[in-house]
Amino acid sequence: MEEPQDLILLQRQRVYHVDLREILPTSTVYGRDIEQEVLRQWIVQDCCRIISVVGLGGIGKTTLVGLITKEIQNSFDYVFWYSLLQAPPLAVFMERYLRFLSDQQHTFLPNSLEEQFFLLRDYWCRHRCLLVLDNFDTIFQGRAHAGLGKQKELHIR
């Protein structure tokens, strides 16, 4: 009889951190089963580091990614959704994201961006994190991704 109790305890000890405040509420989503399956495979099974979802404006990129993010969120320790639509300064993003990753415990964040990136890398090395940057093209329009490791691109129509 002890085994099931241990199992429950372990499940309770696993704490998920999720900030999806910026995610838009979606009503019924039609179709997209194949795209969802592809993203699930790339993110959860293949552990792909970077995935771009590209397609015409209004085709349903945000809707698709919102759906899959909610579905797979329990596969991660930290899930954070952030919109770059207004091209917020990097410093604003870094402060919000680092505070989220530190469970709001960092009263003082490092001043320099370089030190903040070291801290960020440390969190990313120690935890499984999913970061969704919506409207990414706002800041990197026309530029190729730098060599950031295993990455894939899903074109949706």
Ligand SMILES: Nc1ncnc2c1ncn2[C@@H]1O[C@H](COP(=O)(O)OP(=O)(O)OP(=O)(O)O)[C@@H](O)[C@H]1O
């Ligand atoms: N599969 C779907 N089922 C139902 N509604 C959808 C679907 N895909 C998109 N929509 C609706 O179409 C509209 C545009 O979708 P969405 O914002 O996801 O597009 P987008 O590709 O992210 O656009 P943008 O390029 O402007 O960011 C939204 O109102 C959304 O609810």
Ligand SMILES: [Mg+2]
């Ligand atoms: Mg969008």
